[in-house]
Amino acid sequence: MRRVSEGGFFRLARSNSDFAKLWGGVTISDLGSSVTNLALSLVAVITLQVGAKEMGFLNAASHLPVLLFALIAGVWIDRAKRKPI
Numbered sequence: 001m002r003r004v005s006e007g008g009f010f011r012l013a014r015s016n017s018d019f020a021k022l023w024g025g026v027t028i029s030d031l032g033s034s035v036t037n038l039a040l041s042l043v044a045v046i047t048l049q050v051g052a053k054e055m056g057f058l059n060a061a062s063h064l065p066v067l068l069f070a071l072i073a074g075v076w077i078d079r080a081k082r083k084p085i
Contacts, residue, residue: 037062 013020044050
């Protein structure tokens, strides 16, 4: 694996537009997800005046789809017949 020198990351991003688009999209998506999680918690606490127990349920509910769908989809895909590329 080739090691990127100091400042090489930005040089790579400038020279490869596809990589720059991917990196920018992932960065914006992560920032939006963080803002949404913070805003949802603040709305629940300030507007709805929820307690610690309800906040725990809210946080658990936000992670529940990952547990349900990702694990099931992973088992389903793992057991599917592999197709040659």
